[in-house]
Amino acid sequence: MGEPVARIMVVDDNEMNIRVLEALLSGRGYTVSTAHDGEEALEKIQEEIPDLMLLDAMMPRVDGFAVLKKLKENPKTRLIPVVMLTALSDLDSNVKAVELGADDFLTKPFNKALLLARVRSLLHVKFLLDELESVDEIIAMTARIVEAKDEYTEGHVERVTAFALGLGQAAGLNEWSMRNLRRGALLHDLGKIAVPDDVLNKPGKLDKEEWDHILRHPEVGASILKGLKSLASVVDIVLHHHEKLDGSGYPDGLKGDEITIESRIMAIADIYDALTTKRSYKEGMSKETALRILQEEGQEGKLDERLVNIFSQLVERGEFESLGDRIPNLFNIPPPPPR
Template sequence: MLAKILVVDDEPSIIDVLTRFLSREGYEVVTASNGREALERVTEVWPDLILLDVTMPELDGFSVCQRLKEDEKTALIPITMLTGLDDREHRTRGIEAGADDFLTKPFEQSILRARLRSQLRLKRLTDQLEHTEGVIFMLAAAVEAKDAYTEGHLRRLRTYSEQLAMAFGLGPEEVRAVRYGGVLHDIGKIGVDEAIIRKPGPLTPEEITQMRRHPEIGAQIISQMRFAREVAPIISGHHEYWDGSGYPRGLKGHDIPIGARIITIVDAYDAMTTDRPYRASLGDEEATRRLIAGRGTQFDPDLLDVFLDLIRSGKLQPEQVRAEVLHGGEL
């Protein structure tokens, strides 16, 4: 399958030169003559690489690059910026906008050829990694499927954790990490005996020990993912308690990553407000009472107060209004 390259330039002569060169090199070429058209074309054709002119009317290349890099759906498309000025200011602005590479006009064919191959090779590796990540998310769903009583648990935790993170004022990157942590927090249970997971009664000390390994197993499973640095601490710490009595490391207070503290709260709430093998749902009133009882011991008091406000105000929603698909699997 031919690699697809989007060429964006307001000079017809440059588009013509690049189109002829890229076609000879065996690439499929798509073109746009300005920044706004480029943004439309990206979502129409999903290119493997974008050659983006810096100076264009209305919406310049820096603005286009920044918009694409800030959007999760397009952030991983390599962007090579084209400039007629080989100066530090343009490169600095391009780096700040998220550009992956730079080329100076007029183009030297050998350099252009080498840069294209390098960027497309990186894109193929990224695509392979995305496929691996898709498998990881599917594994998380498979773990959930082991227990009929936790149906929808991952979807609710993703939604609850994202709402709490946003209400607490976390930035977009932190919110995304928390959302992924909500989906993947229990993936380590794939390393736990299924009989233990399904057991309706109390666990033996040996079974408890095995079950308590799942946060660290989960962190290891996702260790090679692009977002592992942000998400792995959430997974490994989601059973740590504010007073230091949790596991696996006995972390205390703000030593526990904030994403893990969020998951601890929403996981407990979801467990109390859904039917389990050993009891029916406790309902919101009792769940709220028990959350308050754990304030400052099990739960971060500041985060808990924000979460309780969401519940009391009716703003906490178990499902997002919009449907969302994560890495090829709807969760």
């Protein structure tokens, strides 16, 4: 399967340059759009986001550097690869372009073969990045499938994901950790896919064998994901979201620092939702009672006390109050860019 037809935007104030580039690129099967200055380029991008931009550095009014800066500030456009075209073999402009986030630069007059080679390789990277976004779509879909299996936990995955991300952000996790946390939260109960339906949905007490099925879900989930390279750091969250700091959790009985901050966050989010949700065999607890239980577990050294305190403040501030309205969008949070 070949790559999709790429859309390239050429921005240059010189009509002759535009024509040359347009002919060159459309001759290779690319779809080309053009703009004659920075302002026009930014307007056109509102309508359609190109897969790649060739951007002249020196233009009247809004120059290439200003356009580049704007593109990199906007989450919607910051992943567009940009090749700066500089008329000067002036080192300063080239350095400035790269510092502002240009992926490459070419000095005019440029070599056609070189230009085409750069375009090809940047587009290749761009399409790989687009693929990564679909990994997140697959994760969200998988999460929905798991949830559909368990009739008592409707909305659990979305709520836990929202709690975990809220807590992660307040605890100051970086973008990379937040991405893993989001994926881990969506997939934390993936292993329940292997728990028989009648065990998962049993209204009464579970016997020993049935409990064993449930207790194995972190390991099953982790083993399903283990082969997927891009999810390596997510596997740990799935495997250890039921661990407790004093070693009383499962499956590995990890203690203290052996449990990552992402897994500690997940444990708090997961327990809080389980306590506050109504099931067929129990009422949901009030926020206050649930927070008290979390705080007790914090004092007993089972949950991370600092994180429990941050989480309590978020709940008390009403941070998750309007969660009901936000749930439909939760699966569509755009992921932060990959490293």
